[in-house]
Amino acid sequence: MQTRMAYLNETHDPALQSWVDSANIPDNGFPIQNLPFGVFRPAASAQAFRPGVAIGDRALDLAALARARPWPGAAGEALAACQADRLNGLMALGPDHWSALRLQLSRALRGGSPMRQALEPLLHDQAGLEFALPAHIGDYTDFYISLHHATAVGRQFRPDNPLLPNYKWVPIGYHGRASSIGVTGQKFPRPVGQTRPASEGGEPGFGPCERLDYELELGIFVGQGNPQGERIAITGAESHVFGLCILNDWSARDLQAWEYQPLGPFLAKNFASTISPWVVTLEALAPFRTAFQRNAGDPQPLPYLDSPDNQAAGAFDIGLEVLLSTQRSRAAKLEPALLSSSNFRHAYWTAAQLVAHHTVNGCNLQAGDLLGTGTLSGPDQGQEGSLLELNQGGKKPVALPWGEERFFLQDHDEVILRARCSKPGYPTISLGVCAGTVLPARL
Amino acid sequence: MQTRMAYLNETHDPALQSWVDSANIPDNGFPIQNLPFGVFRPAASAQAFRPGVAIGDRALDLAALARARPWPGAAGEALAACQADRLNGLMALGPDHWSALRLQLSRALRGGSPMRQALEPLLHDQAGLEFALPAHIGDYTDFYISLHHATAVGRQFRPDNPLLPNYKWVPIGYHGRASSIGVTGQKFPRPVGQTRPASEGGEPGFGPCERLDYELELGIFVGQGNPQGERIAITGAESHVFGLCILNDWSARDLQAWEYQPLGPFLAKNFASTISPWVVTLEALAPFRTAFQRNAGDPQPLPYLDSPDNQAAGAFDIGLEVLLSTQRSRAAKLEPALLSSSNFRHAYWTAAQLVAHHTVNGCNLQAGDLLGTGTLSGPDQGQEGSLLELNQGGKKPVALPWGEERFFLQDHDEVILRARCSKPGYPTISLGVCAGTVLPARL
The missing domain is CATH 3.90.850.10 (Fumarylacetoacetase-like, C-terminal domain)
Structure with a gap:
C-alpha cells in the first residue's frame, strides 16, 4: 500500500468541494477530484477548438485561461501548451507538468478560491459543446x-x-x-x-x-x-x-x-x-x-x-x-x-x-x-x-x-x-x- | 493500347533533353521525363526542409521557385503548395494540379528554356542534400x-x-x-x-x-x-x-x-x-x-x-x-x-x-x-x-x-x-x- 499511497496528493482529498455547484452533486462524475482534459468549442460555431477541463456539468476553457498567464513554473508551462487545438503539446510535457497544472486547477476551482471571479466567464455548459479528438493521433x-x-x-x-x-x-x-x-x-x-x-x-x-x-x-x-x-x-x-x-x-x-x-x-x-x-x-x-x-x-x-x-x-x-x-x-x-x-x-x-x-x-x-x-x-x-x-x-x-x-x-x-x-x-x-x-x- | 496511350503527353517525348547536362546522361535515371518529387535541405544545415524535384544529379528547390510565382493557374497553385516542409499540400490537390506543375517543370527544364537563368541558382547537387520523409504519413x-x-x-x-x-x-x-x-x-x-x-x-x-x-x-x-x-x-x-x-x-x-x-x-x-x-x-x-x-x-x-x-x-x-x-x-x-x-x-x-x-x-x-x-x-x-x-x-x-x-x-x-x-x-x-x-x- 505504500507504493499505492505514493501516487496520492492533496488533489485526492475526498472532502474537496468546488465552487462549481454541479461538481459537488454525488455521482456527477466530474468532481474536483477528476479534472479530465478534452478539446471543444461551442456547438454550431465556427470558433476554434480549444483544450479544456471538465468540472461538474461545465468545462473550463484552458486556452482562454492561458492568455491570462495566472501561474509561473511548470503549471504555467503546461497551461501555455493548451493554446492549441489539440492536447499533444500538453501531453508531450510529461507528468511533472501535468501534475503541476492539475494542482493549480484543483486549487483554482475549490470553494473559496480567489480565482473564482476570473474563471467564471471561462466556463461553458458541457451540454452546449461540440467535442473534437483530444489529440492528433499519430498512430x-x-x-x-x-x-x-x-x-x-x-x-x-x-x-x-x-x-x-x-x-x-x-x-x-x-x-x-x-x-x-x-x-x-x-x-x-x-x-x-x-x-x-x-x-x-x-x-x-x-x-x-x-x-x-x-x-x-x-x-x-x-x-x-x-x-x-x-x-x-x-x-x-x-x-x-x-x-x-x-x-x-x-x-x-x-x-x-x-x-x-x-x-x-x-x-x-x-x-x-x-x-x-x-x-x-x-x-x-x-x-x-x-x-x-x-x-x-x-x-x-x-x-x-x-x-x-x-x-x-x-x-x-x-x-x-x-x-x-x-x-x-x-x-x-x-x-x-x-x-x-x-x-x-x-x-x-x-x-x-x-x-x-x-x-x-x-x-x-x-x-x-x-x-x-x-x-x-x-x-x-x-x-x-x-x-x-x-x-x-x-x-x-x-x-x-x-x-x-x-x-x-x-x-x-x-x-x-x-x-x-x-x-x-x-x-x-x-x-x-x-x-x-x-x-x-x-x- | 488506346487506354494506355491516353496517359501519355508531351512530357513523355523520349527526345526531350534538359539544360541540366547530367539529366541527359544515359541511365542517369532522373531525366527530364522523370521529375520525381521529394523534400530536402542542404546537408548538415539548420535550414528548413523544402520540396524539390530531381533532375539529373541535381535537385530544384520548389519552395524558392514558388516565391517567384512564375506560373498562373493550376501549375501555380500546385507550386504554391510546395512552400511547406512536406508534400502533403501538393498531394492533396489531385492529378490535374500535379500534371499542370509537371508540364511547366518539364518546359522550364528543357534545353532552350528561357527560365534557365532564373532556375540555375535554385539547383542543388543531390550529393550535398539531406532528405526528409516526402510527406507526413498519417497512416x-x-x-x-x-x-x-x-x-x-x-x-x-x-x-x-x-x-x-x-x-x-x-x-x-x-x-x-x-x-x-x-x-x-x-x-x-x-x-x-x-x-x-x-x-x-x-x-x-x-x-x-x-x-x-x-x-x-x-x-x-x-x-x-x-x-x-x-x-x-x-x-x-x-x-x-x-x-x-x-x-x-x-x-x-x-x-x-x-x-x-x-x-x-x-x-x-x-x-x-x-x-x-x-x-x-x-x-x-x-x-x-x-x-x-x-x-x-x-x-x-x-x-x-x-x-x-x-x-x-x-x-x-x-x-x-x-x-x-x-x-x-x-x-x-x-x-x-x-x-x-x-x-x-x-x-x-x-x-x-x-x-x-x-x-x-x-x-x-x-x-x-x-x-x-x-x-x-x-x-x-x-x-x-x-x-x-x-x-x-x-x-x-x-x-x-x-x-x-x-x-x-x-x-x-x-x-x-x-x-x-x-x-x-x-x-x-x-x-x-x-x-x-x-x-x-x-x-
Missing part, C-alpha cells in the same frame, strides 16, 4: 488484453485452439487505423465488403456487413514518447501515459472472418472507431489503483514486463457498461438498455506493460498516440464486451426490454459505452460517455 | 500482393496450407506503424523481443532478434483522400495515387513467428521501415504501364476490384534490385553484392485495386498516407524479395562474393534497394535508392 495500436474475451472469441474462430500459446506471455497487439477515429457522437455507414464463400472454393460474398458489432475498450493516450531505438522500461512506463478514455472498436465480424488470416484484421475494423471526449489522467485514477491480478498457474511476466509497482498497483478498478438504443426505443422515448457490465481490473495486462512491450523493440511512441486495450470482457456472464460474446457466436439473440432482439447491430442502433470509478467515501470519477450510431450502408 | 498500410512471396513464406509458416483461401480474392493488408518510417540512410538498432519457446509450453526466449530480414517493396503515396464513409471506385482509383517510392519493410522473423497469431505482425515490423526520398509520379511511370497479369485458373476479381483500364494497363513494369554491403565489404572497398532482382509487374494486385479495396468499407484515406505493396518476389529463383526466401527458411545461407555468408542480417549490414524502369528507346526512369543499416542491439 493507433489496439491490444487484446482480456483473457476472457480472447478465450471466448478464440473459441468461435478456433474451437479446438481458443487461447494461443503466446497469449499469456505476449501482450498481443496490432496496429489500427488512426484516420477513422472519431469522438463520441460519431455516425458511420455500415461497412461493405467481402465475406467468406458459402461453400469452400466458391466465390466470396460481397455486400453490407451482416455481423456488425461493437467492442467495449478503454483507450490509453500516450504522453511523452521515446526516441526510436530506445525502449521504455516498465518501471517508468506509467510516466509516459497521459490518461484514459473510453473506446469503441467497431467490428465487422463477417468481413473479419474472411480477411483476417494471415495478417490480422483490416477492413473489419478500420471504417470507424469512437472515443469519449474527456481524457482522465492517471493521477485522477490513482485512488482506484489495484493489484495486478494473475490466476494460479499463470506464468510470471518476463522481466521487461514485471515490476513491484506494477504488481502492487498497476491495474485500475474502472467499471464499464454497454448500453444500446434503437430507432424503436428512441421513438418510444425509452431509456437505452444495459447489455453488459465489466471492469478494467479483469484485464490480463496493465497499461504500464503495454507501453513497455510496445517499445521493447525500439518502436517510438509519440505524444497523442492511442493504445486500445482490446475488448474488456470479464470472467462472468453479463460481462461480455461484444455482441459476438453475448450472442454466443450468433447462436442466441440478445433480448431488449422493449421487445426487439439483436444478434448484431441494426441500422440506426446507437451503442453507448460508459466508464466510471466508484468506492465508498470517494467521489465517483467518470470517464464520460462514448456513443456512436450505425447508418445504413452506402452501396 | 501506413502494408499489403501482401506478391503471390510468389505469399506462397513461399506461407509454406514456411504453414507447410500444409501455404496460400490461404482468401488470397486470390482479397488484397490482404494490415496496418503498419507510421512513426518509425524513415528515409534512406536510416540506421536502427537490432530489435529485441520475445521468441518462441524452445519446447512447447516452455518459457519464451528473450533477446536480440536472430532472424532479421529486409523486405523488398514499393510504397504508394496517396494523393487526394476520400471522406469517411465514401468509397473510391476502381475506375477513378489511380487519380488518388500521387506516386511511388521504394520501401524496405524490415522484419524480425523470430519475433514474428511467436507474436503474429491471431492479430498479425506487430513488434516484428514496427521498429523501422525505410523509404527512398524521391516519389515518382504515375504520370512519369505511364510509359511503363503494362497489362494486369493473371494466370489461367485465377478468379476474375470481384467487380469493385475490376475495370477495363485496370486490366489493360493497371500494372507497371518496374525493375527491382536488392544489394547488400557488410562491414567487411566496405572495409575492403568492395561494391555491394546483388542478392536478387524482381519486378513490380509480377504482383497479383495493382495500385488501383489496393486503393479501391482499402476504401470499399468507407475507410478514409488522407493525402500522404503510405501503402506498401508487400514483398515483391517474382516467380523464379533469383527473384526473392527477402532473405527468408533466399535462405529457404533458414536452411541454406546466401553466399556473398567476398567469402562471407548470410542466413539473416548481421550488425552493420547495409541493405540497398533500387528500382528503375527501362525499355528500348526511352530514358531510364529511376525510383532512386532506399538504403538502411542495422546497428547492434541496445540491451
Whole structure:
C-alpha cells in the first residue's frame, strides 16, 4: 500500500468541494477530484477548438485561461501548451507538468478560491459543446488484453485452439487505423465488403456487413514518447501515459472472418472507431489503483514486463457498461438498455506493460498516440464486451426490454459505452460517455 | 493500347533533353521525363526542409521557385503548395494540379528554356542534400500482393496450407506503424523481443532478434483522400495515387513467428521501415504501364476490384534490385553484392485495386498516407524479395562474393534497394535508392 499511497496528493482529498455547484452533486462524475482534459468549442460555431477541463456539468476553457498567464513554473508551462487545438503539446510535457497544472486547477476551482471571479466567464455548459479528438493521433495500436474475451472469441474462430500459446506471455497487439477515429457522437455507414464463400472454393460474398458489432475498450493516450531505438522500461512506463478514455472498436465480424488470416484484421475494423471526449489522467485514477491480478498457474511476466509497482498497483478498478438504443426505443422515448457490465481490473495486462512491450523493440511512441486495450470482457456472464460474446457466436439473440432482439447491430442502433470509478467515501470519477450510431450502408 | 496511350503527353517525348547536362546522361535515371518529387535541405544545415524535384544529379528547390510565382493557374497553385516542409499540400490537390506543375517543370527544364537563368541558382547537387520523409504519413498500410512471396513464406509458416483461401480474392493488408518510417540512410538498432519457446509450453526466449530480414517493396503515396464513409471506385482509383517510392519493410522473423497469431505482425515490423526520398509520379511511370497479369485458373476479381483500364494497363513494369554491403565489404572497398532482382509487374494486385479495396468499407484515406505493396518476389529463383526466401527458411545461407555468408542480417549490414524502369528507346526512369543499416542491439 505504500507504493499505492505514493501516487496520492492533496488533489485526492475526498472532502474537496468546488465552487462549481454541479461538481459537488454525488455521482456527477466530474468532481474536483477528476479534472479530465478534452478539446471543444461551442456547438454550431465556427470558433476554434480549444483544450479544456471538465468540472461538474461545465468545462473550463484552458486556452482562454492561458492568455491570462495566472501561474509561473511548470503549471504555467503546461497551461501555455493548451493554446492549441489539440492536447499533444500538453501531453508531450510529461507528468511533472501535468501534475503541476492539475494542482493549480484543483486549487483554482475549490470553494473559496480567489480565482473564482476570473474563471467564471471561462466556463461553458458541457451540454452546449461540440467535442473534437483530444489529440492528433499519430498512430493507433489496439491490444487484446482480456483473457476472457480472447478465450471466448478464440473459441468461435478456433474451437479446438481458443487461447494461443503466446497469449499469456505476449501482450498481443496490432496496429489500427488512426484516420477513422472519431469522438463520441460519431455516425458511420455500415461497412461493405467481402465475406467468406458459402461453400469452400466458391466465390466470396460481397455486400453490407451482416455481423456488425461493437467492442467495449478503454483507450490509453500516450504522453511523452521515446526516441526510436530506445525502449521504455516498465518501471517508468506509467510516466509516459497521459490518461484514459473510453473506446469503441467497431467490428465487422463477417468481413473479419474472411480477411483476417494471415495478417490480422483490416477492413473489419478500420471504417470507424469512437472515443469519449474527456481524457482522465492517471493521477485522477490513482485512488482506484489495484493489484495486478494473475490466476494460479499463470506464468510470471518476463522481466521487461514485471515490476513491484506494477504488481502492487498497476491495474485500475474502472467499471464499464454497454448500453444500446434503437430507432424503436428512441421513438418510444425509452431509456437505452444495459447489455453488459465489466471492469478494467479483469484485464490480463496493465497499461504500464503495454507501453513497455510496445517499445521493447525500439518502436517510438509519440505524444497523442492511442493504445486500445482490446475488448474488456470479464470472467462472468453479463460481462461480455461484444455482441459476438453475448450472442454466443450468433447462436442466441440478445433480448431488449422493449421487445426487439439483436444478434448484431441494426441500422440506426446507437451503442453507448460508459466508464466510471466508484468506492465508498470517494467521489465517483467518470470517464464520460462514448456513443456512436450505425447508418445504413452506402452501396 | 488506346487506354494506355491516353496517359501519355508531351512530357513523355523520349527526345526531350534538359539544360541540366547530367539529366541527359544515359541511365542517369532522373531525366527530364522523370521529375520525381521529394523534400530536402542542404546537408548538415539548420535550414528548413523544402520540396524539390530531381533532375539529373541535381535537385530544384520548389519552395524558392514558388516565391517567384512564375506560373498562373493550376501549375501555380500546385507550386504554391510546395512552400511547406512536406508534400502533403501538393498531394492533396489531385492529378490535374500535379500534371499542370509537371508540364511547366518539364518546359522550364528543357534545353532552350528561357527560365534557365532564373532556375540555375535554385539547383542543388543531390550529393550535398539531406532528405526528409516526402510527406507526413498519417497512416501506413502494408499489403501482401506478391503471390510468389505469399506462397513461399506461407509454406514456411504453414507447410500444409501455404496460400490461404482468401488470397486470390482479397488484397490482404494490415496496418503498419507510421512513426518509425524513415528515409534512406536510416540506421536502427537490432530489435529485441520475445521468441518462441524452445519446447512447447516452455518459457519464451528473450533477446536480440536472430532472424532479421529486409523486405523488398514499393510504397504508394496517396494523393487526394476520400471522406469517411465514401468509397473510391476502381475506375477513378489511380487519380488518388500521387506516386511511388521504394520501401524496405524490415522484419524480425523470430519475433514474428511467436507474436503474429491471431492479430498479425506487430513488434516484428514496427521498429523501422525505410523509404527512398524521391516519389515518382504515375504520370512519369505511364510509359511503363503494362497489362494486369493473371494466370489461367485465377478468379476474375470481384467487380469493385475490376475495370477495363485496370486490366489493360493497371500494372507497371518496374525493375527491382536488392544489394547488400557488410562491414567487411566496405572495409575492403568492395561494391555491394546483388542478392536478387524482381519486378513490380509480377504482383497479383495493382495500385488501383489496393486503393479501391482499402476504401470499399468507407475507410478514409488522407493525402500522404503510405501503402506498401508487400514483398515483391517474382516467380523464379533469383527473384526473392527477402532473405527468408533466399535462405529457404533458414536452411541454406546466401553466399556473398567476398567469402562471407548470410542466413539473416548481421550488425552493420547495409541493405540497398533500387528500382528503375527501362525499355528500348526511352530514358531510364529511376525510383532512386532506399538504403538502411542495422546497428547492434541496445540491451
